[in-house]
Amino acid sequence: MQNALQIVxxxxxxxxxxxxxxxxxxxxxxxxLIGLIGSGVILASFVLSIWVFLQVKGGxxxxxxxxxxxxxxxxxIPFAFQIDQLSSVFLLIIxxxxxxxxxxxxxxxxxxxxxxxxxxxxxxxxxxFSMLLLVMGANYVILFIGWEGVGLCSxxxxxxxxxxxxxxxxxxxAFIMNRIGDLAFLIAIFWIIxxxxxxxxxxxxxxxxxxxxxxxFKPVDxxxxxxxxxxxxxxxxxxxxxxxxxxxxxxGPTPVSALIHAATMVTAGIYxxxxxxxxxxxxxxxxxxxxxxxxxxxLLAATIALKQNDIKKVxxxxxxxQLGFMFLALGTGNYVAAVFxxxxxxxxxxxxxxxxxxxxxxxGGEQDIRNMGGLSKKLTITYVTFLIGCIAISGIPxxxxxxxKDAILLSAFEHNKILYGIALFxxxxxxxxxxxxxFITFSGKFRGTQEQEHHLxxxxxxxTIPLIILAVLSIVGGFxxxxxxxxxxxxxxxEFLAPVIAPAKHASPVSHNTEYGLMALSSILVIIMIIxxxxxxxxxxRSEATGFGKVLENKWYVDELYDKxxxxxxHKFGGFLKSVxxxxxxxxxxxxxxKAVNYGSRQLRLLQxxxxxxxxxxxxxxxxxxxxxxxxxxx
Amino acid sequence: MPIxxxxxxxxxxxxxxxxGVLTRRNAIIIFxxxxxxxxxxxxxxxxxSKMHHAANAAVNATAGSDGQLFVFFIMVVAAAEVxxxxxxxxxxxxxxxxxxxxxxxRLKH
Numbered sequence: 001m002q003n004a005l006q007i008v009x010x011x012x013x014x015x016x017x018x019x020x021x022x023x024x025x026x027x028x029x030x031x032x033l034i035g036l037i038g039s040g041v042i043l044a045s046f047v048l049s050i051w052v053f054l055q056v057k058g059g060x061x062x063x064x065x066x067x068x069x070x071x072x073x074x075x076x077i078p079f080a081f082q083i084d085q086l087s088s089v090f091l092l093i094i095x096x097x098x099x100x101x102x103x104x105x106x107x108x109x110x111x112x113x114x115x116x117x118x119x120x121x122x123x124x125x126x127x128x129f130s131m132l133l134l135v136m137g138a139n140y141v142i143l144f145i146g147w148e149g150v151g152l153c154s155x156x157x158x159x160x161x162x163x164x165x166x167x168x169x170x171x172x173x174a175f176i177m178n179r180i181g182d183l184a185f186l187i188a189i190f191w192i193i194x195x196x197x198x199x200x201x202x203x204x205x206x207x208x209x210x211x212x213x214x215x216x217f218k219p220v221d222x223x224x225x226x227x228x229x230x231x232x233x234x235x236x237x238x239x240x241x242x243x244x245x246x247x248x249x250x251x252g253p254t255p256v257s258a259l260i261h262a263a264t265m266v267t268a269g270i271y272x273x274x275x276x277x278x279x280x281x282x283x284x285x286x287x288x289x290x291x292x293x294x295x296x297x298x299l300l301a302a303t304i305a306l307k308q309n310d311i312k313k314v315x316x317x318x319x320x321x322q323l324g325f326m327f328l329a330l331g332t333g334n335y336v337a338a339v340f341x342x343x344x345x346x347x348x349x350x351x352x353x354x355x356x357x358x359x360x361x362x363x364g365g366e367q368d369i370r371n372m373g374g375l376s377k378k379l380t381i382t383y384v385t386f387l388i389g390c391i392a393i394s395g396i397p398x399x400x401x402x403x404x405k406d407a408i409l410l411s412a413f414e415h416n417k418i419l420y421g422i423a424l425f426x427x428x429x430x431x432x433x434x435x436x437x438x439f440i441t442f443s444g445k446f447r448g449t450q451e452q453e454h455h456l457x458x459x460x461x462x463x464t465i466p467l468i469i470l471a472v473l474s475i476v477g478g479f480x481x482x483x484x485x486x487x488x489x490x491x492x493x494x495e496f497l498a499p500v501i502a503p504a505k506h507a508s509p510v511s512h513n514t515e516y517g518l519m520a521l522s523s524i525l526v527i528i529m530i531i532x533x534x535x536x537x538x539x540x541x542r543s544e545a546t547g548f549g550k551v552l553e554n555k556w557y558v559d560e561l562y563d564k565x566x567x568x569x570x571h572k573f574g575g576f577l578k579s580v581x582x583x584x585x586x587x588x589x590x591x592x593x594x595k596a597v598n599y600g601s602r603q604l605r606l607l608q609x610x611x612x613x614x615x616x617x618x619x620x621x622x623x624x625x626x627x628x629x630x631x632x633x634x635x
Numbered sequence: 636m637p638i639x640x641x642x643x644x645x646x647x648x649x650x651x652x653x654x655g656v657l658t659r660r661n662a663i664i665i666f667x668x669x670x671x672x673x674x675x676x677x678x679x680x681x682x683x684s685k686m687h688h689a690a691n692a693a694v695n696a697t698a699g700s701d702g703q704l705f706v707f708f709i710m711v712v713a714a715a716e717v718x719x720x721x722x723x724x725x726x727x728x729x730x731x732x733x734x735x736x737x738x739x740x741r742l743k744h
Binding site for chain 2: 069612613616620
């Protein structure tokens with residue numbers, strides 16, 4: 001049997017081929033063929049990923065070097081893939097969840113024209129390709145190529161319905177916001193090159209640890225580099241202050257939202273920091289910044305989610321909030337918990353998004369939960385799976401979200417009690433807004449139009465089967481990381497990742513009894529919140545938000561604030577440059593050169609009089625001038 | 636006599652020549668002024684030649700003779716130039732019945 005690690009290049013190559021076939025042949029292929037190719041390549045990648053994963057599990061890690069991407073002076077940037085524990089886990093998540101989303105899309109997007117259907121699948125494949133490149137790259141530059149690739153694909157897919165101007169605006173917003181973070185990432189790469197002389201992960205970490213003597217990679221450099229990388233991650237993974245693009249990214253088709261939120265794109269920042277964990281662990285300042293920014297984002301997004309009325313917006317803010325949790329885990333040094341939460345979050349968030357897609361599909365495009373209600377009778381499978389997703393994200397044992405969130409809360413507790421308190425509060429808010437969403441959507445009376453009620457139906461199998469698979473994963477996904485306190489040797493994910501990620505440092509390890517206490521506390525509080533939500537929202541009636549609720553409904557006016565302090569001044573500045581600098585300075589300069597030459601030649605023309613005497617006079621005068629000048633220069 | 640006197644004299648002659656060329660309009664006078672400049676140079680050459688000879692005769696019997704050779708050369712050229720120049724002026728007079736150079740500004744057009 002051939003070693004799977006020899007053919008890892010096929011994993012990203014297959015989606016790329018799918019992209020080319022679907023992109024070039026979108027006018028000639030039939031819809032079913034496009035769907036088959038689009039999903040098929042991802043399935044093949046998934047099978048290969050499993051094979052690779054098994055090899056890695058057997059202890060085979062591998063750096064596949066293909067060619068030198070850039071070679072300048074003594075800097076060599078190879079095009080190489082690094083297959084190790086961390087990337088193999090991400091490969092499974094991306095291709096596995098990605099495949100389900102592709103299958104779902106074949107049904108969800110079926111009403112599109114064939115041409116646009118092909119375009120959609122081409123973008124989707126390109127998205128997966130970029131993300132695979134991102135997690136497989138063996139150095140920061142390859143990672144950055146994938147990083148930019150997912151940015152591009154998110155732009156293309158968010159603006160998929162390009163005929164609506166506001167969707168294009170959302171796409172632009174996502175792209176530009178990401179660009180701000182990308183700039184910081186790029187600067188970090190340059191910094192690494194000047195200080196470490198290489199961009200390969202292993203070389204950089206070796207230099208940072210002082211195992212290899214190169215130029216000085218001082219602690220201050222590490223802090224700057226990690227902070228810059230973190231700014232890059234805030235753009236891609238939607239953290240304060242660059243998170244506002246993610247909720248607007250709901251403009252894209254629902255499966256795209258699922259793909260962005262679960263399998264690709266937003267996990268890139270987490271992956272990058274987990275990959276650079278050696279650097280991050282060396283800078284206490286950055287770790288604190290990461291933890292506090294993550295926690296602040298988690299709290300802020302959770303409060304906004306409390307009052308949103310668009311089914312996808314609630315889920316979007318919950319993603320931002322959960323990403324905040326992951327950054328909290330990274331900042332408290334528990335990288336494994338962050339990766340774990342990425343994984344469980346991929347399951348339940350893909351489930352929730354696909355479930356919301358099923359609801360939107362059934363409601364004929366309606367996204368406002370105030371116009372829904374009582375859907376549980378008609379959409380049974382969707383309802384049950386959505387309920388499972390809500391339970392998982394809220395963190396009720398033994399669903400997957402419980403284990404990952406518990407690991408994060410525990411590391412916050414060990415780190416700092418205040419962090420823990422806020423994180424626990426945010427977890428309670430999570431349960432509250434998720435069940436508010438569930439109850440408003442699925443219980444009570446139907447509040448939509450007659451026509452919508454008549455049209456209500458359960459979605460076809462291509463939609464419900466991915467939902468069921470994801471629901472099962474949401475239930476059992478947590479068992480790979482059972483805490484040590486409950487089951488000895490239960491933290492299999494942590495053990496698996498141990499070679500690449502230094503195990504969490506337990507600053508003040510807590511006893512098992514405290515751990516049980518914390519678990520019980522969070523579970524009980526979450527259940528109380530759910531019961532509270534049940535009483536408040538089971539018979540939801542429409543009401544206008546007032547006071548503080550209005551502030552939350554308007555997302556703390558952050559978008560308006562950004563408009564005021566950044567966007568509008570920039571527009572004004574641009575207008576000033578256009579009307580004043582461009583018109584008077586640049587145009588004046590260009591026209592001035594022409595005018596000066598014209599005027600000067602008009603005057604010089606008069607010298608050509610035709611009078612021989614005047615020529616002689618000029619000759620004599622200039623010779624005298626030369627003599628005088630030479631006389632003075634001699635001196 | 637000191638060399639300075641010769642130098643001043645030839646500068647004066649040369650300057651008169653230049654001013655004449657620049658200010659007069661009669662072609663014949665301009666022509667005479669050119670001759671004046673040539674002769675100013677000749678005078679200077681002879682004076683320097685004599686000075687060199689006086690200084691270096693003990694070492695080199697022919698010292699300074701090349702300056703005098705130049706003078707002869709210039710005289711020959713000047714003679715040739717006079718014959719050509721006067722012929723031009725005669726032709727000019729025949730054509731426009733004047734020797735005023737300011738009439739000859741057709742180069743402009």
